[in-house]
Amino acid sequence: MTAPIIRTPNPVINVNLNTVSASSIDKLEGSLISKLKIVAENENITIGRNQPSDYFEALINKLYGKYGRQVAALVDEYDAPILSKLTETDLADQIRETLGKFHSVMKSAEEHRSFTFITGVARFTKASVFSSLNNLRDPTLDARYASICGFILEEFDSLFADRLPLAPDEAESNGDLKRNATEEDLINKKSLTGTTAVPGAGSPVF
Secondary structure, three states: OOOOOOOOOOOEEEEEHHHOOOOOHHHHHHHHHHHHHHHHHHOOOOOOOOOHHHHHHHHHHHHHHHHOOOEEEEEEOOOHHHHOOOOOHHHHHHHHHHHHHHHHHHHHOHHHEEEEEEOOOOOHHHOHHHOOOOOOOOOOOOHHHOOOOOEEHHHHHHHOOOOOOOOHHHHHHHOOEEEOOOOOEEEOHHHHHHHHOOOOOOOOOO
């Protein structure tokens, strides 16, 4: 008899930069630390650092020390603080520098980091905030990940067709149907979420 496989999850640090304050560098740094403090408090970890990059590195190291497993780092909307201040050039440059120091921790702490997943609008290969990270891969146009951000029509038909009638030509005209790198039609998942929240709404609409 084959012994069951027991998988132990890695500790995770999840930071959504779309909701940080970027009205000033002080506000940005305070907001970054507040995000990390949520993770630390949930893990009953105390960290006495007042710089975001120092706090981030200490959190990774302490999580590794607590669990004995490498940490997964998830950074959502990494470029949101910069994009929100594009018209304020000096502040945008300061934000870029601050985020560069923050993200560089994932390089210096890589011994205790197992995985990093970053989302954003701008191609990170073109963003100086990741200049110290030379081993990131961009899956944007990688066919293996082409269907990660939506439902292909076959998935929609098997999961939702009995509840949400879909006319592909209507969905395409509404902007809900996109064609990915492997020429598959994808349904916008946000459109689908909005539709399921409104009984009788019919086809997904954006």
